[in-house]
Amino acid sequence: MQPVESYLAANHDRFVRELCEYLRFPSISAQPQHRDDVFACARWLTKHFQSIGLEATLRPTPGNPVVVAKTPRAPGSRKPHYLIYGHYDVQPPEPFDLWHSKPFEARIEGNRLYARGACDNKGPSFAHFKAVEAYLKTGTELPCDITFVVEGEEEVGSEHLAAFLEENRRELQCDGIVISDTGLVSPKHPTISYGLRGIAAMEVTLHGPSRDLHSGLFGGSLDNPAMALCQLLAQLRDTKGRVAIPGFYKSVAALTTYEREQAKRLPFGAAAYRKFLGVPKLFGEEGFTPHEQRSARPTLEINGLTSGYQGDGSKTIIPAWARAKITMRLVPNQKPPQILQLVAKHLRSICPPTVRMELSLGHSGEPYMISAESPQVQTALNALKKSFHRDPVLVREGGSIPIVNDFKRILKKDVLLLGLSLPDDNAHSPNEKFDLDVFAKGLRMSACLWPELAALHGASGTPRKPRPRRA
Amino acid sequence: MQPVESYLAANHDRFVRELCEYLRFPSISAQPQHRDDVFACARWLTKHFQSIGLEATLRPTPGNPVVVAKTPRAPGSRKPHYLIYGHYDVQPPEPFDLWHSKPFEARIEGNRLYARGACDNKGPSFAHFKAVEAYLKTGTELPCDITFVVEGEEEVGSEHLAAFLEENRRELQCDGIVISDTGLVSPKHPTISYGLRGIAAMEVTLHGPSRDLHSGLFGGSLDNPAMALCQLLAQLRDTKGRVAIPGFYKSVAALTTYEREQAKRLPFGAAAYRKFLGVPKLFGEEGFTPHEQRSARPTLEINGLTSGYQGDGSKTIIPAWARAKITMRLVPNQKPPQILQLVAKHLRSICPPTVRMELSLGHSGEPYMISAESPQVQTALNALKKSFHRDPVLVREGGSIPIVNDFKRILKKDVLLLGLSLPDDNAHSPNEKFDLDVFAKGLRMSACLWPELAALHGASGTPRKPRPRRA
Numbered sequence: 001m002q003p004v005e006s007y008l009a010a011n012h013d014r015f016v017r018e019l020c021e022y023l024r025f026p027s028i029s030a031q032p033q034h035r036d037d038v039f040a041c042a043r044w045l046t047k048h049f050q051s052i053g054l055e056a057t058l059r060p061t062p063g064n065p066v067v068v069a070k071t072p073r074a075p076g077s078r079k080p081h082y083l084i085y086g087h088y089d090v091q092p093p094e095p096f097d098l099w100h101s102k103p104f105e106a107r108i109e110g111n112r113l114y115a116r117g118a119c120d121n122k123g124p125s126f127a128h129f130k131a132v133e134a135y136l137k138t139g140t141e142l143p144c145d146i147t148f149v150v151e152g153e154e155e156v157g158s159e160h161l162a163a164f165l166e167e168n169r170r171e172l173q174c175d176g177i178v179i180s181d182t183g184l185v186s187p188k189h190p191t192i193s194y195g196l197r198g199i200a201a202m203e204v205t206l207h208g209p210s211r212d213l214h215s216g217l218f219g220g221s222l223d224n225p226a227m228a229l230c231q232l233l234a235q236l237r238d239t240k241g242r243v244a245i246p247g248f249y250k251s252v253a254a255l256t257t258y259e260r261e262q263a264k265r266l267p268f269g270a271a272a273y274r275k276f277l278g279v280p281k282l283f284g285e286e287g288f289t290p291h292e293q294r295s296a297r298p299t300l301e302i303n304g305l306t307s308g309y310q311g312d313g314s315k316t317i318i319p320a321w322a323r324a325k326i327t328m329r330l331v332p333n334q335k336p337p338q339i340l341q342l343v344a345k346h347l348r349s350i351c352p353p354t355v356r357m358e359l360s361l362g363h364s365g366e367p368y369m370i371s372a373e374s375p376q377v378q379t380a381l382n383a384l385k386k387s388f389h390r391d392p393v394l395v396r397e398g399g400s401i402p403i404v405n406d407f408k409r410i411l412k413k414d415v416l417l418l419g420l421s422l423p424d425d426n427a428h429s430p431n432e433k434f435d436l437d438v439f440a441k442g443l444r445m446s447a448c449l450w451p452e453l454a455a456l457h458g459a460s461g462t463p464r465k466p467r468p469r470r471a
Numbered sequence: 472m473q474p475v476e477s478y479l480a481a482n483h484d485r486f487v488r489e490l491c492e493y494l495r496f497p498s499i500s501a502q503p504q505h506r507d508d509v510f511a512c513a514r515w516l517t518k519h520f521q522s523i524g525l526e527a528t529l530r531p532t533p534g535n536p537v538v539v540a541k542t543p544r545a546p547g548s549r550k551p552h553y554l555i556y557g558h559y560d561v562q563p564p565e566p567f568d569l570w571h572s573k574p575f576e577a578r579i580e581g582n583r584l585y586a587r588g589a590c591d592n593k594g595p596s597f598a599h600f601k602a603v604e605a606y607l608k609t610g611t612e613l614p615c616d617i618t619f620v621v622e623g624e625e626e627v628g629s630e631h632l633a634a635f636l637e638e639n640r641r642e643l644q645c646d647g648i649v650i651s652d653t654g655l656v657s658p659k660h661p662t663i664s665y666g667l668r669g670i671a672a673m674e675v676t677l678h679g680p681s682r683d684l685h686s687g688l689f690g691g692s693l694d695n696p697a698m699a700l701c702q703l704l705a706q707l708r709d710t711k712g713r714v715a716i717p718g719f720y721k722s723v724a725a726l727t728t729y730e731r732e733q734a735k736r737l738p739f740g741a742a743a744y745r746k747f748l749g750v751p752k753l754f755g756e757e758g759f760t761p762h763e764q765r766s767a768r769p770t771l772e773i774n775g776l777t778s779g780y781q782g783d784g785s786k787t788i789i790p791a792w793a794r795a796k797i798t799m800r801l802v803p804n805q806k807p808p809q810i811l812q813l814v815a816k817h818l819r820s821i822c823p824p825t826v827r828m829e830l831s832l833g834h835s836g837e838p839y840m841i842s843a844e845s846p847q848v849q850t851a852l853n854a855l856k857k858s859f860h861r862d863p864v865l866v867r868e869g870g871s872i873p874i875v876n877d878f879k880r881i882l883k884k885d886v887l888l889l890g891l892s893l894p895d896d897n898a899h900s901p902n903e904k905f906d907l908d909v910f911a912k913g914l915r916m917s918a919c920l921w922p923e924l925a926a927l928h929g930a931s932g933t934p935r936k937p938r939p940r941r942a
Binding site: 237 | 689692707768776789871
């Protein structure tokens with residue numbers, strides 16, 4: 001490992017220059033006028049992989065191409081095989097006037113590299129590319145076979161990725177997937193995200209009179225759909241912050257003692273968090289910490305309410321209808337279709353006969369979790385500790401990343417989420433940046449990871465189970 | 472009375488022609504481009520009153536003029552003095568394309584006269600003008616002194632009427648006010664409206680986080696203002712249709728046995744009414760009929776709900792705020808300012824500490840009621856019975872007419888509401904009409920009214936109390 005680490009240190013400045021080159025492509029997948037830039041970026045990346053010594057190809061899809069790059073491997077290799085996923089497309093940079101420098105200039109100020117795509121996801125995935133380069137260029141044997149899968153449609157919903165994985169299932173057969181596209185709690189808290197919440201969306205509309213009615217002439221003799229909706233929705237959450245739908249928590253995986261211990265190690269100040277949110281008082285399910293509430297517990301949220309008159313002043317009507325948009329965040333082992341059916345059934349059962357209910361079930365996504373005590377996670381913790389020289393933290397994230405489920409579903413393997421993006425890195429916002437100290441740590445993390453994972457699998461490629469450790 | 476009735480019958484066709492002339496003025500008070508038409512209409516009306524034999528003047532206000540016309544009176548007359556209120560301004564006619572003939576053409580089809588302003592309020596008030604003409608032109612002594620007060624701003628809120636009444640309080644001192652600007656239940660049900668509901672408006676906004684938040688990253692650890700609003704509003708009405716605010720019903724005048732008997736005489740079919748409203752099932756305060764619920768009982772209605780995302784699809788946010796527009800319909804003897812304070816206090820007391828409440832108290836208007844058993848109402852019932860040859864009905868209306876309270880407050884006298892506008896007359900809608908049979912009955916009603924009211928007052932001008940009768 002010594003030559004690899006020396007190479008990483010000696011070549012750091014060049015890596016940053018190359019990353020800047022990568023960042024200067026305005027590879028904005030959402031904007032058709034940047035289609036050429038997206039393709040140019042993919043071609044540059046393919047050549048870059050080839051220059052490192054990888055067998056790299058540009059794979060067409062009905063949308064933007066996927067870049068696939070493989071480390072050289074011996075015929076009949078028994079090494080563990082890992083995929084590293086990343087994306088070369090970026091969010092639109094607008095609004096331009098809020099940027100302190102041009103979004104595709106790639107400006108360095110101190111240890112910060114400013115550019116659209118810096119932390120999401122060109123910088124973090126570049127750390128993996130360069131760690132592999134260090135192995136190859138120093139003639140150090142890579143303990144794993146590695147395949148990079150870098151797509152160009154992550155910011156527009158990864159429309160063609162699942163089909164690509166299906167079509168290339170045999171080639172992409174592996175022992176696990178590594179993704180660095182999540183968050184790093186702080187530079188002092190190297191982070192593994194071992195769980196993500198799922199989602200299920202629905203829309204409830206209550207129809208009352210056939211048109212808005214004069215509230216003076218008719219009010220009192222018919223139900224008001226806006227009031228009926230409020231009374232319906234009010235029943236869906238109790239005063240202790242729990243979703244009040246029979247059966248909703250039935251499949252929820254309880255937090256283990258190990259998980260709750262790990263969560264306690266996260267830096268958290270209630271006063272600062274309350275101030276950051278801008279609320280008068282925090283509120284959540286009784287018996288859980290705010291971090292647990294927002295990552296490991298399911299929720300039902302009203303995302304929007306619409307009824308009647310919304311302009312200035314007042315309009316004395318009984319609205320013809322009232323509508324709520326609802327999404328639920330789900331956790332293992334809740335199943336979105338089952339939950340949607342459960343909620344729809346409950347709503348129908350409590351809907352008064354004085355209004356007509358219209359339910360529209362929307363998109364959904366499975367929750368994801370790899371056991372925090374699993375061999376792969378425990379092994380990754382070792383790699384993080386060695387590279388960051390800090391005790392890593394284990395977190396669940398409250399959001400949903402659908403591609404993680406695609407990998408799990410199609411390739412039947414777990415995903416290791418090793419985030420390198422800081423909370424203030426402005427992903428999706430103006431002045432996106434990547435911390436170059438984190439980049440250096442990420443390079444070492446990736447380099448450390450492969451011997452650790454290889455040791456886990458042993459010669460047979462089957463992971464041995466280590467004892468869970470205090471991370 | 473015989474010469475008066477003969478005159479009314481003999482001159483009916485001319486009356487209709489003159490009414491058409493009156494209707495051809497597009498006296499639309501809401502539209503500045505029609506200001507000249509409004510004034511021209513007022514001048515025409517003044518001259519018309521003069522041609523009948525009244526002392527008529529055009530009285531300027533900061534807005535549109537008020538036409539005041541008085542029957543000739545002997546110096547030191549001891550006759551009872553009644554005001555008749557009407558308005559010569561009309562609603563805007565838009566949308567034009569829904570009219571079957573031009574709104575200011577005044578088209579007659581069978582017994583229907585189509586024009587903007589036909590029923591609201593030129594036609595009904597014209598019946599009073601012509602009944603007085605019949606007395607004057609036949610040399611029949613009018614048993615009452617009568618003053619017409621016809622304003623030009625009713626459709627834009629009667630902004631200057633209260634000040635006009637204040638300034639001319641002495642001149643307008645009277646024994647009562649007659650207004651024909653309400654509804655007639657059907658041609659078979661001559662109608663006196665003896666009560667109107669009041670109104671009080673407010674807006675409730677609950678503020679949560681300082682901006683819309685990602686429901687995945689943060690959901691579960693803070694309250695959702697849309698949910699908090701639903702839970703707040705849901706508590707304001709119980710399952711029996713009662714407003715669930717302590718003290719809300721404290722001042723409500725109970726319906727008398729006489730009132731409830733009268734209400735039972737109204738034609739009402741629950742199935743037809745439900746179909747007319749277009750609701751799956753009627754709903755209202757337990758223990759009251761739909762007619763009572765919508766006219767004699769107070770309500771709290773949500774007129775609008777606004778929160779978060781309202782577009783297509785879904786947006787996974789916790790909204791920064793949620794707002795409801797609320798109006799209450801009030802009945803005697805509820806006081807709007809007291810009720811607003813009561814509701815505001817209650818809302819503050821049940822608002823959870825997890826959101827910040829912003830309350831904005833809006834406009835309000837007093838409820839109005841003249842006792843159904845009062846001498847004036849009972850006397851008017853006689854006049855209606857004689858002119859329509861049908862038993863009249865006594866109703867309360869659910870809407871609010873602020874000027875009625877202005878008359879009561881400033882002149883300290885009761886208002887008799889003798890409606891001549893049918894439910895299908897399309898007031899404020901395209902194809903507004905006035906029923907010419909109702910016009911004929913209205914002419915006789917007005918002619919019958921003055922001897923009856925005079926008899927009531929006797930020589931002294933103080934009403935005697937007759938026994939309530941079955942109307």
